[in-house]
Amino acid sequence: MYRDSTLLGQTVLNINLGEIGKLLVPVPPRSLQDQIAQVMQEAYGDRQKKLQQAEQSYQKVIDYVFEQLGINLERTQRKRNALVPISVLQGGRFDFEAVVTVQDISSQFAEHETTLLEEVVEQTNERITPSIDSPDEVVNYIGLANIQSHTGELANFEPVQGKEILSSSPKFAKGDILFGRMRPYLNKVWIAEFDGICSGEALVFRPNKSKVDTQFLHTLLLSQLTLDQVVPLQSGSSLPRVSASDVLSVKLPVPKDLQKQQEIGNEVKKRRSEAKRLRNEAEAVVTAAKARVERMILGEEIVE
Incomplete structure (x- = not known):
């Protein structure tokens, strides 16, 4: 079984190429091959359509939240301007993208209630090293690869043995929000569905439920509004990262009315x-097609 060494901190397992060359592969008649190709082509086409529908649905969720807040994101897009007050530069970073972004974001919601992320969440950073602390236990380890971009859904997750994780890993609890700090433009933000540990490239935020609704906040963090504030603050060329303090300084339109947040959430x-x-339906289409192909190859399904 393969393990990503960047996620679990272990050596990648290899397969002998000579052994692969000795594998027996069934080669059905050309007519059957063509039919199999047609089945899979149609399945992948259907899958793509459903995935597009799903992506649109996730975006509509974000649009819905801002509509409920009375905010038109199209009218609040960043406008680049090289002329900024000297007060904005003093004591800050001399970075064109960062300065202009912060200035514009801070003014575009002047008529709305805004708050800093740090005012509604607590960053937690309790860590353990599973290979030392619990080598024989099964742990829920979340790497950034397990969080889908832009949707915030869990992907390809399986618990692993503690001995497989060599690095110090932050702990999280169900209901916490994991925010991907490495390559933040990938927009990976997940509400924890269970207790576990995660990659050090994820920041763990615990929402203050007396101030903010978790589902509501999660949507704001997945929105373009957050990306516009965070991405310009990343540093590093090959694997850019954003600091916890920069993420916590994000300004968001969070109403004081908690009940309104909960209704939206x-x-x-x-x-x-x-x-x-x-x-799920999109993936099920391909799974069903593969099962059908197997039956066709084994002669269990008669193909005309």
Whole structure:
């Protein structure tokens, strides 16, 4: 079984190429090959359509939240301007992207209630080293590869043995929000569905439930508004990262009315469930097609 060494901190297992060359592969008649190709082509076409529908559904969830807040994101897009007050530069970073972004974001919601992320969440950084602390236990380890970009859904997750994780890993609890700090433009933000540990490239935020609704906040963090503030602050060329302090300084339109947030959050949860259903259906189409192909090759399904 292959393991990504960048995620689990272990050596990648290899397969002997000579042994692969000795594998027996069934080669059906050309007519059957053509039919198999047609089945898979149609399946992947259907999958792509459903995935597009799902992506649109996730985006509509974000649009819904801002509509409920009375905010038109199209009218609040960043406008680049090289002329900024000297007060903005003093004591800050002399970085064109960062300065202009922070200035524009801070002014575009002047008529709305805004708050810093650090005012509604607590960053937690309790860590363990599973290979030392619990080598024989099964642990829920989340790497950035397990979080889908732009949707915030869990992907390709399986628990692993503690001895497989050599690095110090932050702990998280169910309901925490994991925010990918490496390559932040990939937009990986996940609400923890269980307790576990994660890659050090994820920041762990614990929402203050007396101030903010988790589903509501999660949607804001997945939005272009957050990307516009965070991405310009990344540093590094090959694997850019953003600091925890920069993420915590993000300004978000969070109403003081917690009940309003919760009402929006409940609707968000229902709409995300529908989008997730579409994604699951997309994958099920391909799975069913592969099963059919196997039956065709084994002669269990008669093909005309």
